[in-house]
Amino acid sequence: MYQTKPAAALLLAILLGLPGCQSSGSRLASKSPRVDKPTPAPAVEPAAYEAEATQPKPLPATDAEMAVADGLLQPVEVVPPPEELVSFDTTTLEEVVRSVIEYFPVIQQAAAGRGIASGQVLEASGAFDHKLEGFYESQPLDFYENHRGSLGIKRDTTWGGQTFAGYRIGRGVYEPWYLERETNKGGEFKAGFMAPLVRDRVIDANRAELWQAQVERTRIEALIQMAVIGATRDGSVAYWEWVAAGEKLRIAQDVLDLGIERRDFLEKQITAGEKKKIDRVDNRRIIVSREAKVVDAERKLRQAAAKLSLYLRGTDGRPLLITGLPSPDPFNTIGAATFGLDESDIALAQTNRPEPRELDLVNQQLRIALRQACNETWPDVDAGLLVGQDVGEPTSSKRDKSEFELEARLTLSVPLERRKAFGKVRQIRGKIAQVRAKQRLTLDKIAIDVRVAKAALEAxxxxxxxxxxxVELAEQMKTAERRLFEAGQSELFNLNIREKQAAEAAAERVDALRDYHVALADYAAALGFETNSLPGEAGDDAG
Structure with a gap:
C-alpha cells in the first residue's frame, strides 16, 4: 500500500527541534541593583477598561522589550549578615534619611514588588502570544494505510477573537467516512478567524487579567511610598533618640566635672580650716554617684547608636555603628510652631498619603473584575470565516479537493441558569462595598493622625x-548657690541640690526637644511627606 514520504519525517523533526527555555549564567551571576527613591509609575487610565473600545495598550513584542521584562525576573542576591558592624564617627539626619531610602531592607522588599508586578503584566500579556500547534498521525499497518499531519499558528486577539492559519496534508487510503482528512498531494492551506458578537466583545478574561496587572503595577508604587514614609519616620525617631542620649551624656559629664573640679577647692578650704573634713567625704559620695550616672548615660548612648545602625547603612547595605557624639546644633533648633489646626492640613494629608490611592487602585481592579463577571452573564455568540485551498496534483479524478473553500460559522453557548456568573457578580459587589467602607475609615484615620500629630507638635x-x-532659672540658682558656698555662707548639701536641679532641668529640656523632633517626624508622616521638612517651615534657634 501507500508508503510514508520524507516530508512527514521532516515535519516531525521540525516540531521536535523547537528550542525550549534556556537559562543564562550571566543572569544568575548578576547582582541586584540598588533601590533608588521610588518614582511614580505611569498611571493606568480608567478608559482603558471602562470605555467601549476593545483595544488595550500595545503589548511587548520587540526583543529589547522582552529582554527588559526578563531582567525584572533576575534572582536577588542574598547577602549574609555581617559578623561585625562597621564603625562610623557621626552622622546627620539627612544622611540617615538618604540611607533609609536607598538601602533599608523594608523599602527594598517593597520595591521588589515592582518585579513581581511587571512579571504579572508579562504573564497576562502571554495570553496574546502566538501559539504554534501541530500533530502527526500515521496508520501504517491496516487495510486503510494513511498518514496525516498539520502545522499552524493561532492567536487570541486583543479584541476578544481568535485568528489562525496553517497547513495540513493527508495522504494514503482513508475510510469512506474519513475522506475529509484527505488532501491533494501538495496539501491544504487554511486561514480564518472567530469574533465574539455578544460576550467577550468589550472585555474578556485575557484583557481583564492584563488590565488588572497594569493597575497592580501602579498600586505597588503606593505600597513603596507607604514603606518609605514609615521607614523614614522610624529612622528619624531613632536618630533623635540617639541625639538625645548624647545630650544627656554631656549633661551627666558636665555635672560630674563640677564635683571633680570642686575637689581641689575643698582640700584647700579644709586645710585652711574653712570647711569640715566631712565635706570631703560628701563630695566623694557625690562624685561616685555622678560617675554611675555617666556610666548609665554611656550605656543608653551605645544602645541608641545600635538601634540607629538599623537605619544607617553603607553603600554595601551593612549597618554603620556610630561611635562618636552627635552634634547638638540641629537638636537645639526648632521651627516656628503654628498653633491651631488648619483644616487644609487634613485635605493635604488625604491627598498626599498613599493609603487612599492604594485603595482606589484596589477598587479599580475590582471594577475590572465586575465588568468581566457581568460579561460572563451574556450568551457566547461567535461568528467566523474559514478559507482553504488544496494545492498540488489532485487526489481523485473528481477533483473534489481542488476547489477554493469558504466556510462561515456561527456558534452559540450559554448556561441557562448562569449561576456561576451571577455568583461572581454578587461576590465582587460585596468586595467593592468592603473597599468603600475601608476607604471611609482610612480617610477618617488620616484626619485623626493629623490632629494627634499636630497636638503633640504644639505641646x-x-x-x-x-x-x-x-534651665535658665536653675543655672542662675546654681551660680548663686556656688558663690555662697565659696564665701562660706552655704553648705555642700545645698550646692549639690542646686546642681542636681540644674541637671534635671537640662535633662527635661532634652526630653522636650526630643519629643518635639519626634512629633515633627510624626506630623510629616501624617501629612504624607517622606522627610521631616515641612513646606514653609522656617527654623528658629530656641536654645
Missing part, C-alpha cells in the same frame, strides 16, 4: 519654651 513646642526658661 512639644510649648514644653521646649518652658523647659528652656527652667
Amino acid at each position: 512639644a513646642a510649648r514644653r521646649v519654651e518652658q523647659t528652656t526658661e527652667a
